[in-house]
Amino acid sequence: MNVMIPAWRDGELTPVEKLQVHKEGLRHKAVSVFVTDGDRLLIQQRALSKYHTPGLWANTCCTHPHWGEDGATCAVRRLDEELGITGLTLSQRETLEYRADVGDGLVEHEVVEVFVAEAPIGMTIAPNPDEVNATRWVSIPDLAEEIGNGAEHFTPWIRIYMQDHRESIFGALSRV
Secondary structure (H helix, E strand, O other): OEEEEEEEOOOEEEEEEEEHHHHHHHHEEEEEEEEEEEEEEEEEEEEEOOOOOOOEEEOOOEEEOOOOOOOHHHHHHHHHHHHHHOOOOOEEEEEEEEEEEEEHHHHHHHEEEEEEEEOOOOOOOOOOOOEEEEHHHHHHHHHHHHHOHHHHHHHHHHHHHHHOOHHHHHHHHHOO
């Protein structure tokens, strides 16, 4: 897992090994993607082999750009690597920051570029079992209700997105 990601150390953006970033709780760059189909959102259950938050439900795709990689390129890469999804037109919604304990002494302190894309008719999903345990479509209001009734089944970041950033990410879809 020697992936170097952009993280701030002593106020300077520098390449740091991904696991080390989480052990130290360093502020670092990240990407989150939300793929919608009308009023439904594609969510994924993280693979059980993930080193943090295994088996929890998350947004469509989330990751860290490699050192020197821009957010949009990273988002396209990870949609393909995690879910076998290609050819989407991504729209950047916002850049936000959060800090969350993800268990086992690990911390996500992310500066996240958020992207949204509409699924084309007939889009195929081919989850990589090393990354994704399951996928499903859920309406945004139903997802908010599910999180409210069982937050422990969801990653900290999707809980934060739905609680604090739902309107800015989904606009009118957040109220359907």
